[in-house]
Amino acid sequence: MTEPEFTDAPQPELSPVSIPEGARVWLVPTPVGNLGDITLRALEVLRAADAVACEDTRRTGALLTHLGIRKPLVRLDAHTMGRAPQVLERYARLAYVSDAGTPGISDPGAELVAAALAADVPVEALPGATAFVPALVLSALPTGRFTFEGFLPRSGRDRKERLAAVAARAETSVLYESPHRLHATLVDLREACGAERAASVTRELSKRFEETVRGTLTDLGAHFEAGVRGEIVLVVAGRPAGEPAGAAVDYAARAQELAAQGLSTRDIRDLLIREGLRKNDAYALALQATADA
Structure with a gap:
């Protein structure tokens, strides 16, 4: 079946696309x-x-x-x-x-x-098949509230920020990951969330070799160290009750790092809030960091 020819050139403003009636x-x-x-x-x-x-x-x-x-x-x-x-x-x-x-x-x-x-x-x-919902249910982790993270950035500051957000979050987090990056992501999550944070890995949903492995991030990192195949959904438990939101992250050092990069007080505050710190605490650390820079 031949694919129709189209061009990606932008349409002139004076010649708008004509959408058929009933489209x-x-x-x-x-x-x-x-x-x-x-x-x-x-x-x-x-x-x-x-x-x-x-x-x-x-x-x-x-x-x-x-x-x-x-x-x-x-x-x-x-x-x-x-x-x-x-x-x-x-x-x-x-x-x-x-x-x-x-x-x-x-x-x-x-x-x-x-x-x-x-x-x-x-x-x-249309409602129908999706990977993260059955993986979340199979994880046996709390499902009342959860955040879907999709794929994490592969490297850099954005990845660190998202990992920190997962670590600080009180609700369950659901992520997609490729097979060849799974072990590295489990290691990074262990460093961000702590070795004993509960998690699960589900792969090959609805296929012959479907598998769900549950345990701590340390357990899962060891289990999948040799590699794995198939589509992956990773589910990570929220921050345990009683553990301070900043326990897994040195927010003061993070604020100093961001200030050294030239970010403004407001930008530093907003990033720290995204990473799980309370608004007032984030603002105080941002002010201190920019004053010291």
């Missing part, structure tokens, strides 16, 4: 492993759509072939999302799928939603 975008979840997890409504929408937009036309083409559905396929990934307005103009009823799971969760689907709404095209999100 609609559907975000269609696809199985994360077991193909039996496709829903009846997802099948109806895929059959009714004028085209299916996706991250990988080969992978989605194989899925549609399995389902007995033949539709034009359009690649809309992180590199080609700029042509979304033209795709919306060409196809009145557009279904969008990610490589697996619910579109818009840690994938370019969120950008398509923004583009569609900017063009006054209604968007429907």
Whole structure:
């Protein structure tokens, strides 16, 4: 099936995209492993759509072939999302799928939603398969409140800030990670959260070799030191009751580090708050750090 030709060139302001009347975008979840997890409504929408937009036309083409559905396929990934307005103009009823799971969760689907709404095209999100919800339930950690972190930054200050936020957070945190970076992330989390923080790793959800391993971050780091395969969801317990929010982080040193980088008092305060420190304490440390710089 040949992919239609589109250009990523910006549209002239005097020639706006003309969206067909009755246009609609559907975000269609696809199985994360077991193909039996496709829903009846997802099948109806895929059959009714004028085209299916996706991250990988080969992978989605194989899925549609399995389902007995033949539709034009359009690649809309992180590199080609700029042509979304033209795709919306060409196809009145557009279904969008990610490589697996619910579109818009840690994938370019969120950008398509923004583009569609900017063009006054209604968007429907179908309920269905996603990886982090079953992994959270299987973790046996508290589920009443949780924060979905998605993928952590690979390195640098942003990664340190997100790790510190996970360490300080009272509720459960859920992360995605690639197999080849799992062990390094477990080590970093152990350093940020403490060796005894409870966590779980779920991989290959709904597939033949599905596995959930529970334990401390130290236990999990040792278990997965030799490497692992498959899609990974990592769930980390919140800060234990009674442990001060700053126990895992030296916020005074952090404030001094940020001041040395030239950040303003306000920026330092905001970053410390994001990392789990109370507003008043963050402001006091930021003031002290900028005065000492």
